[in-house]
Amino acid sequence: MTRLIAKLAVATLVACTASSSFAAPLFQIGKQFSPQSNILIHVQTPQIDPSILRPVACPDLEVSASQFENADGTIQVRINLTNISSADYVSxxxxxxLVIQGQNGGHSGTMxxxxxxxxRFIQWNDTFHPFEFPATYHAYVAFGPDIRTDGNPQNDDCLASNNQASLTTAR
Structure with a gap:
């Protein structure tokens, strides 16, 4: 096997050397390349259809949580679900x-x-008396398993990372 490879290598080297001795040189030594000034090259910049650059609007639902202390010592928790995009959410x-999970005195529920x-936004409020430990709330949007494949682009949320929020109450 090694002899065959050696013979092929020698044959290839001989063939390349023989063919290069008969070929004309690519460049002649001593000659200068000089561009002719009377050649005009016209390059046309392609125009891009502006509708291609326009982003597709899709709904973006955002969950946020905040708290307020009332004058009577109770704490009010507010969960907002807001459509922050320029497209309506229709489903x-x-x-x-919207799922709200409360712990340590916080209430739970769904909307x-x-x-x-x-x-526009939807709001969920909970008022409670604080206990020894702070209450914790976690709110998120729960979507059906076929939401992305139902053929309705008006219910395909653009950004999933802002579909949840957490809050621990403090006095």
Missing amino acids: DPSQQM RFAELASG
Whole structure:
């Protein structure tokens, strides 16, 4: 096997050397390349259709949480679900819900929703008496398993990272 490889290498080297001795040189030594000034090259910049650059608007639901201390010593927790995009959120009420989980005295619940116009929000409030330990709230949007494949782009949320919020109450 090694002899065969050696013979092939020698044959290739001989063939390359023989063919290069008969070929004309690519560049002649001593000659200068000089571009002719009367040649005009016209390059046309392609135009891009502006509609291609326009981003597709899709809804973006954002969950936020805040707290307020009332004059009577109770604490009010406010959970907002806001459509922060320029596109309306339109869906079937069975495909998504806002889920609120409260611990250490905080209440839990769910809110089904179907439509949320651009810039609009839904609000959930809970007022409670603080106990020895602070209450913790976790709120998130729960989507049905077929939300991305149902053929409705108006219920495809653009950014999933802002679909939840947590809050621990403090006095």
